Amino acid sequence: EAGVAQSPRYKIIEKRQSVAFWCNPISGHATLYWYQQILGQGPKLLIQFQNNGVVDDSQLPKDRFSAERLKGVDSTLKIQPAKLEDSAVYLCASSLAGSHEQYFGPGTRLTVT
Amino acid sequence: AQSVTQPDIHITVSEGASLELRCNYSYGATPYLFWYVQSPGQGLQLLLKYFSGDTLVQGIKGFEAEFKRSQSSFNLRKPSVHWSDAAEYFCAVGPYNQGGKLIFGQGTELSVKP
Numbered sequence: 001e002a003g004v005a006q007s008p009r010y011k012i013i014e015k016r017q018s019v020a021f022w023c024n025p026i027s028g029h030a031t032l033y034w035y036q037q038i039l040g041q042g043p044k045l046l047i048q049f050q051n052n053g054v055v056d057d058s059q060l061p062k063d064r065f066s067a068e069r070l071k072g073v074d075s076t077l078k079i080q081p082a083k084l085e086d087s088a089v090y091l092c093a094s095s096l097a098g099s100h101e102q103y104f105g106p107g108t109r110l111t112v113t
Numbered sequence: 114a115q116s117v118t119q120p121d122i123h124i125t126v127s128e129g130a131s132l133e134l135r136c137n138y139s140y141g142a143t144p145y146l147f148w149y150v151q152s153p154g155q156g157l158q159l160l161l162k163y164f165s166g167d168t169l170v171q172g173i174k175g176f177e178a179e180f181k182r183s184q185s186s187f188n189l190r191k192p193s194v195h196w197s198d199a200a201e202y203f204c205a206v207g208p209y210n211q212g213g214k215l216i217f218g219q220g221t222e223l224s225v226k227p
Binding site: 043045048 | 154157159164203205218219
Protein backbone atom coordinates (compact mmCIF):
# COMPACT_ATOMS: atom_id res chain seq x y z
CA GLU A 1 0.00 0.00 0.00
CA ALA A 2 1.42 3.37 -0.99
CA GLY A 3 1.94 5.82 1.84
CA VAL A 4 1.24 9.54 2.07
CA ALA A 5 3.16 11.38 -0.63
CA GLN A 6 4.41 14.94 -0.31
CA SER A 7 6.30 17.27 -2.60
CA PRO A 8 8.61 18.98 -2.75
CA ARG A 9 10.79 17.48 -0.02
CA TYR A 10 12.82 20.64 0.40
CA LYS A 11 12.22 24.28 -0.48
CA ILE A 12 14.25 27.42 0.10
CA ILE A 13 12.64 30.79 -0.51
CA GLU A 14 13.19 34.40 0.47
CA LYS A 15 10.85 36.17 2.85
CA ARG A 16 7.79 37.73 1.23
CA GLN A 17 7.84 35.09 -1.53
CA SER A 18 5.06 32.54 -1.91
CA VAL A 19 5.31 28.75 -1.76
CA ALA A 20 2.98 25.79 -2.18
CA PHE A 21 3.15 22.25 -0.88
CA TRP A 22 1.31 19.24 -2.24
CA CYS A 23 0.00 16.15 -0.47
CA ASN A 24 -1.51 12.94 -1.81
CA PRO A 25 -3.07 10.89 1.00
CA ILE A 26 -3.45 7.15 1.21
CA SER A 27 -6.19 5.95 -1.10
CA GLY A 28 -9.55 5.84 0.64
CA HIS A 29 -8.54 8.08 3.53
CA ALA A 30 -11.25 10.69 3.94
CA THR A 31 -9.46 12.75 6.58
CA LEU A 32 -6.38 14.81 5.79
CA TYR A 33 -4.26 16.89 8.16
CA TRP A 34 -1.53 19.50 7.72
CA TYR A 35 0.87 19.94 10.62
CA GLN A 36 3.69 22.45 11.11
CA GLN A 37 6.79 21.19 12.94
CA ILE A 38 9.22 23.89 13.98
CA LEU A 39 12.73 22.72 14.84
CA GLY A 40 12.87 21.39 18.39
CA GLN A 41 9.08 21.19 18.76
CA GLY A 42 6.37 18.65 18.20
CA PRO A 43 4.02 18.93 15.23
CA LYS A 44 1.16 21.42 15.53
CA LEU A 45 -2.07 21.02 13.58
CA LEU A 46 -2.72 23.73 11.01
CA ILE A 47 -5.82 22.37 9.31
CA GLN A 48 -7.95 19.23 9.15
CA PHE A 49 -10.14 18.23 6.19
CA GLN A 50 -12.92 15.68 6.08
CA ASN A 51 -13.30 14.88 2.37
CA ASN A 52 -13.19 18.39 0.85
CA GLY A 53 -14.63 20.21 3.87
CA VAL A 54 -12.66 21.95 6.62
CA VAL A 55 -13.13 20.45 10.09
CA ASP A 56 -10.60 22.50 12.07
CA ASP A 57 -8.50 25.45 10.93
CA SER A 58 -8.37 27.26 14.24
CA GLN A 59 -4.56 27.39 14.27
CA LEU A 60 -4.06 28.30 10.62
CA PRO A 61 -2.68 31.86 10.19
CA LYS A 62 -5.31 32.78 7.65
CA ASP A 63 -3.74 36.10 6.72
CA ARG A 64 -0.94 34.25 4.97
CA PHE A 65 -1.74 30.52 4.91
CA SER A 66 -4.38 28.85 2.79
CA ALA A 67 -5.22 25.25 2.05
CA GLU A 68 -7.60 23.42 -0.18
CA ARG A 69 -8.60 19.87 -0.90
CA LEU A 70 -10.43 19.86 -4.16
CA LYS A 71 -12.34 16.68 -4.97
CA GLY A 72 -11.55 15.34 -1.51
CA VAL A 73 -8.26 13.70 -2.46
CA ASP A 74 -5.06 15.72 -2.98
CA SER A 75 -4.41 18.84 -0.97
CA THR A 76 -2.25 21.93 -1.33
CA LEU A 77 -1.02 24.24 1.40
CA LYS A 78 0.10 27.72 0.38
CA ILE A 79 1.99 30.44 2.19
CA GLN A 80 1.88 33.97 0.81
CA PRO A 81 3.86 35.97 1.77
CA ALA A 82 6.32 33.85 3.73
CA LYS A 83 8.00 35.07 6.91
CA LEU A 84 11.21 33.91 8.54
CA GLU A 85 9.24 32.21 11.31
CA ASP A 86 7.52 29.96 8.75
CA SER A 87 10.74 27.94 8.46
CA ALA A 88 9.64 24.47 9.52
CA VAL A 89 8.78 21.00 8.31
CA TYR A 90 5.24 20.76 6.97
CA LEU A 91 3.78 17.31 7.53
CA CYS A 92 0.73 15.89 5.83
CA ALA A 93 -1.16 13.02 7.43
CA SER A 94 -4.25 11.06 6.50
CA SER A 95 -6.64 8.66 8.17
CA LEU A 96 -9.81 6.74 7.54
CA ALA A 97 -12.92 8.69 8.54
CA GLY A 98 -13.35 8.56 12.32
CA SER A 99 -10.10 6.66 12.85
CA HIS A 100 -7.56 7.68 15.45
CA GLU A 101 -4.64 6.30 13.48
CA GLN A 102 -2.95 8.95 11.36
CA TYR A 103 -0.38 8.07 8.73
CA PHE A 104 2.27 10.70 8.09
CA GLY A 105 4.12 11.63 4.94
CA PRO A 106 7.87 12.41 4.89
CA GLY A 107 7.26 16.16 5.13
CA THR A 108 8.44 19.24 3.27
CA ARG A 109 11.30 21.15 4.87
CA LEU A 110 10.86 24.88 4.22
CA THR A 111 13.64 27.36 4.81
CA VAL A 112 12.78 31.06 4.57
CA THR A 113 15.81 33.35 4.26
CA ALA B 114 -5.66 23.42 28.79
CA GLN B 115 -4.68 20.45 26.69
CA SER B 116 -0.97 19.72 26.66
CA VAL B 117 1.66 17.03 26.54
CA THR B 118 4.95 17.30 28.40
CA GLN B 119 8.04 15.26 27.64
CA PRO B 120 10.47 16.31 30.38
CA ASP B 121 13.60 14.92 28.73
CA ILE B 122 14.77 16.73 25.61
CA HIS B 123 17.70 14.40 24.99
CA ILE B 124 18.57 10.97 26.41
CA THR B 125 21.65 8.85 25.74
CA VAL B 126 21.69 5.14 26.54
CA SER B 127 24.14 2.35 25.81
CA GLU B 128 23.19 -0.32 23.31
CA GLY B 129 21.57 -3.20 25.15
CA ALA B 130 20.50 -1.05 28.09
CA SER B 131 16.89 -0.49 29.04
CA LEU B 132 15.02 2.67 28.09
CA GLU B 133 12.20 4.70 29.56
CA LEU B 134 10.90 7.89 27.97
CA ARG B 135 8.55 9.98 30.06
CA CYS B 136 5.28 11.56 28.98
CA ASN B 137 2.73 13.49 31.02
CA TYR B 138 -0.49 14.88 29.63
CA SER B 139 -3.25 17.27 30.53
CA TYR B 140 -6.53 16.65 28.75
CA GLY B 141 -10.08 17.61 29.59
CA ALA B 142 -11.70 14.39 28.46
CA THR B 143 -10.84 10.73 28.20
CA PRO B 144 -7.68 10.72 26.12
CA TYR B 145 -6.44 8.58 23.32
CA LEU B 146 -2.65 8.30 23.74
CA PHE B 147 0.06 7.65 21.19
CA TRP B 148 3.79 7.29 20.81
CA TYR B 149 5.37 8.12 17.45
CA VAL B 150 8.98 7.81 16.28
CA GLN B 151 10.65 10.09 13.75
CA SER B 152 13.95 9.22 12.10
CA PRO B 153 15.96 12.00 10.43
CA GLY B 154 14.29 13.16 7.23
CA GLN B 155 11.34 10.87 7.77
CA GLY B 156 7.72 11.31 8.72
CA LEU B 157 6.27 10.05 11.97
CA GLN B 158 5.68 6.34 12.45
CA LEU B 159 3.17 5.07 14.99
CA LEU B 160 4.78 2.87 17.67
CA LEU B 161 1.71 2.18 19.80
CA LYS B 162 -1.58 3.59 21.03
CA TYR B 163 -3.88 3.30 24.03
CA PHE B 164 -7.48 4.24 24.75
CA SER B 165 -8.88 1.57 27.04
CA GLY B 166 -8.34 -1.87 28.48
CA ASP B 167 -5.05 -3.25 29.71
CA THR B 168 -2.92 -0.30 30.79
CA LEU B 169 0.25 -1.94 29.46
CA VAL B 170 0.26 -1.85 25.68
CA GLN B 171 2.66 -3.47 23.28
CA GLY B 172 3.84 -1.83 20.11
CA ILE B 173 6.13 -2.40 17.21
CA LYS B 174 9.91 -2.79 17.42
CA GLY B 175 9.75 -4.22 20.95
CA PHE B 176 8.37 -1.06 22.57
CA GLU B 177 5.71 -0.97 25.27
CA ALA B 178 4.00 1.79 27.22
CA GLU B 179 2.12 1.95 30.47
CA PHE B 180 -0.86 4.22 31.09
CA LYS B 181 -1.19 5.51 34.64
CA ARG B 182 -4.35 7.57 35.03
CA SER B 183 -3.51 8.71 38.58
CA GLN B 184 -0.24 10.20 37.35
CA SER B 185 -1.52 11.36 33.94
CA SER B 186 1.44 9.56 32.45
CA PHE B 187 2.08 7.32 29.46
CA ASN B 188 5.75 6.33 29.61
CA LEU B 189 7.44 4.43 26.81
CA ARG B 190 9.81 1.56 27.59
CA LYS B 191 12.07 -0.90 25.86
CA PRO B 192 14.04 -3.63 27.67
CA SER B 193 17.08 -3.59 25.39
CA VAL B 194 17.89 -0.72 23.06
CA HIS B 195 19.39 -1.27 19.60
CA TRP B 196 21.53 1.26 17.73
CA SER B 197 18.74 1.57 15.15
CA ASP B 198 16.42 2.96 17.84
CA ALA B 199 18.26 6.29 17.74
CA ALA B 200 15.58 8.78 16.67
CA GLU B 201 13.17 11.38 18.00
CA TYR B 202 10.18 10.14 19.97
CA PHE B 203 6.92 12.00 20.33
CA CYS B 204 4.08 11.42 22.75
CA ALA B 205 0.65 12.65 21.60
CA VAL B 206 -2.90 12.85 22.90
CA GLY B 207 -6.12 12.98 20.94
CA PRO B 208 -9.88 12.92 21.43
CA TYR B 209 -11.33 9.61 22.59
CA ASN B 210 -14.60 9.53 20.76
CA GLN B 211 -13.49 10.31 17.22
CA GLY B 212 -10.47 10.87 15.07
CA GLY B 213 -9.07 14.35 15.15
CA LYS B 214 -6.36 16.74 16.15
CA LEU B 215 -3.37 15.26 17.92
CA ILE B 216 -1.52 17.36 20.47
CA PHE B 217 2.15 16.48 20.53
CA GLY B 218 4.86 16.85 23.13
CA GLN B 219 8.09 18.56 22.15
CA GLY B 220 9.85 15.26 21.64
CA THR B 221 12.73 13.35 23.19
CA GLU B 222 15.82 12.75 21.11
CA LEU B 223 17.37 9.34 21.80
CA SER B 224 21.05 8.68 21.16
CA VAL B 225 22.49 5.17 21.47
CA LYS B 226 26.12 4.60 22.46
CA PRO B 227 27.87 1.51 21.07
